[in-house]
């Protein structure tokens with residue numbers, strides 16, 4: 001009977017007390033976080049800190065997608081993967097780390113790379129997606145699926161001494177609704193030439209640089225989730241008005257280190273989020289979308 | 305014999321490869337990190353991510369100072385302390401987490417709060433200090449000791465949705481040398497009234513906000529350490545010229561979120577770093593410095 | 609634009625921001641657009657000291673003035689930033705406020 | 721200041737920054753102070769397209785021009801920012817550069 005009056009257990013009150021006393025969260029915000037399901041695509045340098053801080057904050061369900069195993073060369077920046085877990089699938093290693101941080105979080109692991117074939121079923125259950133991937137093909141795929149399924153997207157990337165972050169498709173209105181936030185294709189209608197792509201493996205990255213961007217992703221996700229109730233969002237058109245869309249740029253050795261850039265709104269001819277959208281739920285399964293081909297062969301010799 | 309030609313083991317090359325291929329680090333920078341000894345004061349919301357990323361980067365020795373034990377209410381933001389370690393001294397819990405991230409790092413733990421009596425002996429062996437403490441008395445104490453002993457200081461703080469960061473006493477020239485970087489007393493010659501102080505316990509804090517500042521501290525420390533060789537710094541006057549001193553301000557719900565503020569240089573009448581300095585090595589042990597009294601009783605009723 | 613009679617008050621538009629918790633003393637609003645009189649009562653150009661006095665009198669509704677000013681200046685633990693620089697680089701309280709200036713009052717944080 | 725004869729080239733000072741790895745194409749220098757001719761060859765006011773052409777010809781020493789321009793405009797994957805806003809908010813390549821402008825070319829990153 002007492003449970004009816006106390007929506008959280010005593011241990012949860014103690015655990016989350018320091019964020020619940022803030023007016024930006026409160027009991028209401030904490031319950032929203034608990035009801036939330038967040039999908040993290042990529043458990044590398046971004047996904048490790050992003051999932052660690054979302055777990056700490058008490059997000060109810062974390063979905064973890066990654067097909068790789070932990071390698072020695074990951075350890076300097078992927079702080080959720082202990083040295084003893086080298087060789088283990090990253091999603092399982094991350095789930096162990098998350099359980100240790102907060103056993104109240106339920107983890108679902110997807111031990112494979114995201115593809116046009118599996119993206120719809122993988123995303124369907126989640127309220128928000130965090131793109132922590134490391135290649136343009138996945139970035140277009142994740143963004144397209146978020147628009148089609150109406151999920152807000154927190155995307156970030158890092159390389160060497162720099163990082164970038166955007167909150168996309170927020171508010172996540174249907175394609176053709178110009179009041180929705182821009183998608184990845186609005187900002188980058190054409191993919192970069194394949195020979196201009198550099199991965200962290202090739203170009204290197206400072207651990208705290210990618211760590212910073214991952215922590216910022218967790219923060220932006222918490223801001224969205226505590227504003228919006230994932231359960232009631234359909235009923236109330238849930239998504240509150242937000243700041244205009246922006247790109248945060250970080251550069252460790254520049255002054256100032258951080259810049260905030262105003263981004264465009266939805267592109268009138270966007271292939272994904274406009275009235276003229278050609279990317280639809282069907283196109284994923286029909287095989288008409290070949291993200292690898294769209295972005296060109298990756299892992300070629302590259303210079304930038 | 306082969307060891308002479310390979311200053312790092314094969315496993316270290318694999319582990320640090322992704323940062324060593326960057327020109328900002330390289331083999332030389334990696335060796336500087338390995339030779340470095342960094343002291344972290346406070347293993348809470350700032351100290352956890354700061355020490356995790358410094359361990360990942362391969363700093364040779366991490367000193368950990370904290371007299372507290374892990375509590376339930378720490379877990380949402382202090383991601384190095386697993387739930388199973390509630391009740392354990394924070395420095396021991398952090399050392400376990402650090403060992404798991406990188407067994408090559410040597411940890412020294414100081415299971416007590418910093419005081420005027422123990423600060424000189426504690427700091428003496430280290431090349432750089434990271435202030436992750438949570439009260440003004442400790443912040444003045446840490447800064448004073450850094451100036452007297454000639455250590456650069458990376459200090460940060462966080463509360464609710466905001467964070468602040470400064471690199472102080474850098475370059476760490478002797479008191480009276482106006483080319484040295486400003487110290488905490490240059491920026492804040494007088495302590496704030498005790499009734500204006502709010503701790504994270506009282507005011508609350510968002511986990512990723514304090515996490516962000518801790519990761520930034522690790523980054524600034526790595527920048528200083530890879531520029532400067534801790535071993536040879538006396539010989540070569542080691543400390544390279546840097547950006548002018550600045551304060552980074554973060555505010556999660558403001559636009560822009562980050563600001564960089566130009567700070568003053570050393571204050572001509574600073575009690576610690578000027579020619580008129582009254583704070584000296586002797587004053588710590590003589591009992592003439594009472595930091596608690598200087599800052600007033602803490603943990604009183606507070607509002608801001 | 610038109611001629612100003614002696615008794616009309618010339619004002620200049622500036623932005624004033626409060627952060628680090630100080631916004632709680634100012635109706636929980638971080639950014640304020642202020643039309644500051646160009647001259648103080650004695651006819652001298654408005655400086656930061658005058659701005660602080662003006663904010664206390666006309667903008668701050670919270671009665672706890674001593675959490676903002678102490679001994680006629682901003683209390684210890686508050687940094688004043690003039691156009692993204694520490695006010696100590698600009699002449700502190702004597703700095704003559706210019707039209708369009710951005711003045712930030714930052715309460716320093718201590719949590720960790 | 722003085723009268724300008726028809727053959728002298730009027731220039732305006734702007735800052736151009738490269739980031740996201742693009743600085744490697746520009747002598748590893750992130751921030752460049754550029755004195756840009758105020759008008760292009762046809763006498764039209766210098767716009768961003770002209771600036772890009774100018775940077776290729778006079779500033780970029782790296783021969784790999786196609787990592788910066790493609791089909792006469794900046795290649796896909798580079799954002800152009802005019803005074804901290806996406807150039808698409810300002811008219812893209814047609815935006816007439818103003819004295820004192822800050823133009824940033826950002827190569828997007830993909831690592832994670």
Ligand SMILES: [Zn+2]
Nearest residue numbers: 183186270273
């Ligand atoms: Zn779009």
Ligand SMILES: [Zn+2]
Nearest residue numbers: 487490574577
């Ligand atoms: Zn000083």
